Amino acid sequence: MSKFSSIKHMRSIKALVFDMDGTLCLPQPWMFPAMRKAIGLEDKSIDILKFIDDMPTEVQRAKAREAIHGVEEQAMIEMEPQPGLRELMGYLTTHSYSKSICTRNVITPVNYFVSKFIPVGFNLFDYSVTRDFRPTKPYPDPLLYISRELGIDASEMMMVGDSMDDMRSGRSAGCITILLKNHVNGHIMTDHKDLVDYPIDNLSEIITILEKINI
Template sequence: MRGCEASWPRHSTDKTSRTRFLLLSVPLPARGIIFDLDGTLIDSAPDLVRACNQVLGSLDREAVSLEVGRRWIGNGAKRLVERALLGGFDGRADPDLLEKAYALFQRFYQDGVCVESRLYPGVLDTLNSLLSQQKPIACVTNKPSAFTLPLLKALSLEHFFDPVISGDDLAQKKPDPMPLEHVSSAWGLRPGDCLMVGDSMSDLDAAKACGMPVVLVRYGYSQGLDIEALGADAVLDSMEDFAKVFN
């Protein structure tokens, strides 16, 4: 691909496909690609929700369904636990109870970080394609490093990313732009020369704050938000579409 005008349709009009491609403001392909983890590359909801339910059971509370728990994922593991305690997004949990619950969650999730977690369709092909093109690829997640690295290793993904930035590696995490700026600086690139690929408002806000183009996937953990309306540069139905557009 030489440039965005020749390569990117402004809007897909094919009624057999729901994938929407919007014109980006920078030439593509980007010189470096930054991926979110949960909800973008990996469907980790079954293991995350199971650990939450183990916490709730330890506290004599009722378990939640996978469908409900899936909507709470985003903004880091501790916030997920807090939402489980609250039964939703509103309010704040008692600090002492939250610390106790989060300690339990860490133990339960560490013991089962990759039992049912799976790669989304097209992820492996996309990463292999980028690797063959010698594109720098990073993973930036709000997941604590104690969980990120074991999960990547369990799914044989760790060799794709340099660097891997977890939620506790820097002073700030997404939606702050610091992790994305850190990666682009490590690559010797401007943020605008890179591309963020994620599934949530945190990914979008972090990218927009540093002038980085951002693609959102429709299948991830968007907490019920309308992905189409968030203002991403592109919205994709699957990671298989990423390979079609960027190769």
């Protein structure tokens, strides 16, 4: 019996939405602690973007945004693609699935990653929704926006990510959720398994899921 032999889903999947950091590219566990340090945020329970948004003056907010941009630029230089990325992107393109990106990053690293690591012909994404879109994940709004623009129901989309924000956003939007497991997110399957429809170890496993759903 295969890993995904019991797959059941009411609707065919027409679109996939991917987180970027830790999903399309390998995790960089140092990045978020470095961002928190750069803006003086010691409380790990406070969201980084909310902390910046709540700063009292625009001067402070601008300075904080500049500080995290510096961290993101270094992370961009050190990006490496996930195993199975090219195989999956090729499959999705040749089988006419819609592909989009939903990230809390900014557009520059998105464009850099797509152009560097995904072959031409397979690297066209319908939408790249960044943190300029508010509210961001974990709210469902970015995914609902993509589904509306595509003219499909959110239940016809997959949200592929590696974090609680990804899973919460996907679940609340009504998408199928796929968790790409790694060495730092095991707590999601332990404590919040209800948010995950399909856990995977490699992006190429999504091909098997799609072939079983879209029979």
